[in-house]
Structures are given as C-alpha cells and as structure tokens.
Amino acid sequence: MKKELLIKEKQAKRTNPLAHVFDDFIDFCQSKSLFMLHYCTGCGAIELPPAMTSRFDMERLGIQPMVTPRQADILLVTGYVSVKTLKRVILTYEQMQAPKYVIGICSCTVNGGMYWQSYATAKKLNDYMPVDVYIAGCMPRPEAVLEGLQRLKENIKNDRKQQKGSAWKEYFANYDTYLGNQQHLFGDDWQTPVDIIAEAKLYGLEGEGTYGKNTEKLAKVQQPLLPQEMKL
Amino acid sequence: MNGLHILSELLLMPLIAFVVGLMMVLMMRKISARIQRRIGPPFFQPIYDIVKLYGKDTQISHGLIHDIGIIMAVGGYIGAEILLPVPGMEGIADKGGIITLSYFLMIPSLGMALGVGQCANPNGSIGISRALTSMLAYDVPFIIVVFGAAWHYQSTSLVGMIEYQQMNSWGIVEMPFLATAGLFALQGMLGKQPFEIYIAPAEIATGPMVEMSGKYMGGLFVMQTFQLYTAGVLYASLFLGGGESWLSLLPKAFLVVAIPMSIAFMFPRYKTEDVIRILWKWPVMLALIGLAFIL
Numbered sequence: 070m071k072k073e074l075l076i077k078e079k080q081a082k083r084t085n086p087l088a089h090v091f092d093d094f095i096d097f098c099q100s101k102s103l104f105m106l107h108y109c110t111g112c113g114a115i116e117l118p119p120a121m122t123s124r125f126d127m128e129r130l131g132i133q134p135m136v137t138p139r140q141a142d143i144l145l146v147t148g149y150v151s152v153k154t155l156k157r158v159i160l161t162y163e164q165m166q167a168p169k170y171v172i173g174i175c176s177c178t179v180n181g182g183m184y185w186q187s188y189a190t191a192k193k194l195n196d197y198m199p200v201d202v203y204i205a206g207c208m209p210r211p212e213a214v215l216e217g218l219q220r221l222k223e224n225i226k227n228d229r230k231q232q233k234g235s236a237w238k239e240y241f242a243n244y245d246t247y248l249g250n251q252q253h254l255f256g257d258d259w260q261t262p263v264d265i266i267a268e269a270k271l272y273g274l275e276g277e278g279t280y281g282k283n284t285e286k287l288a289k290v291q292q293p294l295l296p297q298e299m300k301l
Numbered sequence: 302m303n304g305l306h307i308l309s310e311l312l313l314m315p316l317i318a319f320v321v322g323l324m325m326v327l328m329m330r331k332i333s334a335r336i337q338r339r340i341g342p343p344f345f346q347p348i349y350d351i352v353k354l355y356g357k358d359t360q361i362s363h364g365l366i367h368d369i370g371i372i373m374a375v376g377g378y379i380g381a382e383i384l385l386p387v388p389g390m391e392g393i394a395d396k397g398g399i400i401t402l403s404y405f406l407m408i409p410s411l412g413m414a415l416g417v418g419q420c421a422n423p424n425g426s427i428g429i430s431r432a433l434t435s436m437l438a439y440d441v442p443f444i445i446v447v448f449g450a451a452w453h454y455q456s457t458s459l460v461g462m463i464e465y466q467q468m469n470s471w472g473i474v475e476m477p478f479l480a481t482a483g484l485f486a487l488q489g490m491l492g493k494q495p496f497e498i499y500i501a502p503a504e505i506a507t508g509p510m511v512e513m514s515g516k517y518m519g520g521l522f523v524m525q526t527f528q529l530y531t532a533g534v535l536y537a538s539l540f541l542g543g544g545e546s547w548l549s550l551l552p553k554a555f556l557v558v559a560i561p562m563s564i565a566f567m568f569p570r571y572k573t574e575d576v577i578r579i580l581w582k583w584p585v586m587l588a589l590i591g592l593a594f595i596l
Contacts, residue, residue, distance in 0.1 A: 126340050166357050
C-alpha cells in the first residue's frame with residue numbers, strides 16, 4: 070500500500086517547467102478529437118444519423134463514430150437501459166481506455182422516463198457509471214445532441230482548471246459504490262472481465278472509496294480470468 | 302556525398318513523408334465529406350487525432366508481440382520512404398531500387414498480422430486473414446506492373462526511371478495499359494471500396510484495428526499517413542514522370558491518392574473470394590496486354 074502511494078505522489082509532482090504546456094496541448098487535442106461509440110439501446114438512436122450526416126455533420130466538430138470500445142472516447146447511451154442491457158453497457162464501458170466519457174441521451178437515462186414503473190429497467194444511469202453529460206428530452210433533437218457534445222468539449226478543455234471533464238476518475242476512486250449498485254441489480258456473484266481495482270492501482274487512480282465491503286464481496290467470488298477453451 | 306549528408310536525408314525524408322501524408326489524410330476525409338454533402342473535418346484534425354491517441358491515460362497492451370507488430374508496421378513504411386527518391390533527396394534509393402521497395406511494402410501487413418495475432422480477438426483474426434488474402438490478390442498485378450515498368454525503362458532504379466521519363470515522355474503515355482492496371486492495384490493496396498474487405502466496420506468491427514487502443518491506434522494512424530504518401534509518390538515516379546521540384550511532384554501525388562477515394566463511394570464491398578477473382582482477372586489481364594506491347 071505504501072509503495073503505491075509513493076508512486077501516486079511521484080506522478081503528481083511535475084518538475085518539468087514545460088509539463089503544463091504539454092498537458093494543456095493534450096487537453097486541447099482531446100477536446101478537438103472525440104471518437105464516439107454509440108450504444109443504441111432505445112429510440113434516441115434515431116436522432117444520431119441526422120447529427121452525423123449531411124444535415125448537421127458531426128465531423129466538422131472533430132467527432133466521428135468508431136466501432137469498438139477500445140478505440141472510443143465517448144460512450145453514448147441512447148435510451149432506456151434494461152437490466153440485461155446494463156450488463157453489456159458496463160462491460161463496454163470498462164473496456165474503454167481512459168480518458169473516457171459517458172453521455173446519457175433521452176429522459177430514460179436521467180430518471181427512467183416513461184419506464185419509471187418498469188421492473189426490468191435501470192432508472193438512473195449515474196448509479197452504475199459516472200455520466201459526464203445528460204441530454205434530456207424525449208427524444209432530443211440533433212441540435213440538442215450537438216449542444217451536449219459541445220458542452221462536453223468545453224468541459225474537457227477546462228478539465229485541469231475546473232475538474233469538470235474527469236468523471237471517469239470517479240469510477241476508479243468510488244468503485245465500491247458503483248460495484249454495490251451493480252451487485253444490487255445483478256446479484257452478488259457479479260464479475261466483469263476487467264479488473265478495475267488492479268487498473269486503479271497500476272495508474273495511481275485509487276481513492277477513498279475504491280475499497281469497501283462490496284469489493285470484499287467481489288474478492289470472495291472473483292474467478293481468475295483464463296483464456297477461453299478453443300472448440301469448434 | 303558525405304555521411305552527414307546521407308544521415309540528414311534519412312531523417313528528413315520520413316519527416317516530409319509524415320507531413321505530406323497528414324495532408325493526404327485530410328484530403329481524403331474532405332473528399333469523402335464533400336461527396337456526402339458534408340463540410341468535413343477542420344484543417345488540423347489528423348494531428349489532433351494522433352496527439353489525442355498518444356496522450357491517452359491508460360494503454361492496454363496484449364503482450365510483447367503486440368508492441369513489436371506495431372513497430373514493424375510503422376518501421377516498414379519508414380524504411381520504404383528512404384528508398385523513394387524525391388526532388389533534391391535520393392537517400393539510399395540508388396542502392397535499393399524498386400525490387401527492395403516492393404519487399405518493404407509487404408512488411409507492414411506482416412507486422413500487423415503478428416501484432417493482431419496476439420490480441421486473440423476473433424474479429425481481428427478474421428480481419429488480418431482477409432488483409433493478407435487481399436495482399437495476395439493485389440500483389441500479382443502490382444508485381445507485373447513493376448516488372449513491366451522496369452523492363453521498359455531498362456532499369457530497376459527509381460532514379461533511373463525518373464530520369465528516363467524526364468528525358469523522353471511520361472510512362473502513362475508509353476504504357477497506358479500498365480498504368481491502368483497499376484491504378485487498379487492501388488485501389489486494393491489502399492483498401493478502399495470495393496476492396497475494403499479487411500476494414501469492414503459494420504461487419505467485423507475494423508478487423509485488424511479491433512483491439513488497438515491509445516498509442517497502438519496512434520501508430521496505425523501514423524502508418525496510414527506513410528501508406529498514402531508511399532502510394533502516391535511511387536505511382537507518380539513510375540508513370541507520371543516523378544518531379545523536377547516539389548511543386549510538380551506534390552500535385553501528382555495528391556491526384557493519384559485522390560482517385561481511389563473519389564470512386565470508392567460508388568461501390569459496395571465485395572466478398573473475399575470475389576476480390577481475388579476480380580483482381581486476378583481484370584488488372585492482371587490489362588497488365589499482361591501492356592506487357593505484350595512493350596516486350
């Protein structure tokens with residue numbers, strides 16, 4: 070534990086006088102170039118094609134669609150998230166490489182929307198993963214989608230000054246809370262292929278809430294990840 | 302020519318290739334945007350993309366071979382750049398010649414195959430097997446074209462070929478069939494529709510790139526800039542008379558790269574076996590007819 074804290078302090082201390090110039094440049098580039106993975110869970114997905122194609126043209130803002138979570142920066146969740154879908158959304162989110170951002174489109178991701186009384190729907194996306202920007206509406210028009218993306222770009226650019234665009238750090242720092250909510254829905258034997266705690270240790274992203282009673286529960290049931298058996 | 306002079310050329314040639322390649326990437330994205338009646342990305346977008354990918358906070362590696370594969374993919378093209386003579390700089394082009402260059406152009410695909418193999422993603426494996434299959438398909442007309450050009454100019458050195466064309470007339474005038482076959486092969490080499498089998502975003506999730514994140518993806522973006530530059534300048538030196546100066550070389554290279562992108566959106570995507578069939582039939586036939594004329 071001590072050793073890891075030392076690593077963390079080392080990372081925080083920047084001796085190079087030009088370090089902040091590079092940091093600002095990378096922040097600027099990150100805000101200008103966003104690869105987007107759209108997880109089309111509901112009706113909001115229908116507003117994305119006009120936002121991408123000739124009418125509103127997302128590419129002029131530096132945003133373009135990508136097809137795998139490894140390459141993507143933004144995860145767009147466009148609509149209601151059922152319990153079964155939520156598992157996949159979490160798997161996808163955890164495979165993305167930081168800095169990663171989540172945008173919840175439609176009222177359904179904000180508070181369940183018209184599925185408020187449904188037993189099979191997760192109500193608040195924010196309980197299961199840190200959401201950067203919500204775009205409310207049923208459904209939001211492409212103008213609203215672009216407005217939300219512009220807001221996200223502003224947040225990323227001012228990240229180091231205002232600590233707005235780094236919601237992804239929350240997932241590592243408060244993993245216990247998020248894991249607890251996930252276990253509440255999926256049962257106590259819930260486990261994902263990505264070892265978030267090990268990742269938090271490696272990159273020095275641990276916080277007060279990384280460990281807790283829920284992660285202890287996970288450690289009991291966690292199976293080591295083995296390569297899948299090859300068979301035809 | 303002293304050692305320092307050659308050393309500076311070896312550094313400068315890949316650097317120029319990178320900058321020109323960035324502009325070619327921008328041009329291709331602008332062309333596709335204009336064809337779809339969009340505005341397209343801003344001027345510095347290719348740089349933003351690469352800096353962002355290298356600046357990712359977490360990077361996932363699948364092992365040593367994954368890292369080496371990417372280095373091979375970029376390094377193969379850097380090796381190709383110093384064998385490609387440009388105005389004012391020859392590098393080691395007179396030592397290598399076009400046969401060495403053709404070998405260098407295969408290294409990136411093999412490097413990607415190594416790297417993707419360790420990712421163990423089924424989409425990646427399908428993608429790379431398709432990439433190598435399509436390499437097999439476009440390399441047959443490409444090698445016939447290279448052989449024909451070398452026979453016609455009576456030289457395997459690109460420097461000699463450019464000199465010949467500048468004294469007499471351009472290769473495209475003297476060997477129209479071979480030049481057309483070369484354009485065909487170029488479409489396959491750049492992986493544009495209808496030969497886009499190994500990228501296929503909606504089908505196998507960008508194939509070889511499926512597990513690439515952060516700096517690995519950045520490496521592939523850098524590789525793409527070199528790939529476009531190499532294709533454009535090589536075709537211009539073989540058939541369009543190279544260039545006396547950068548002002549005459551660059552428009553030719555940009556034009557050559559613009560052709561595949563401009564016609565790409567007219568086609569759907571072929572199946573793998575259809576790609577082999579069409580590339581082994583039409584461009585090979587054209588190239589053989591062209592060969593018959595000059596032999």
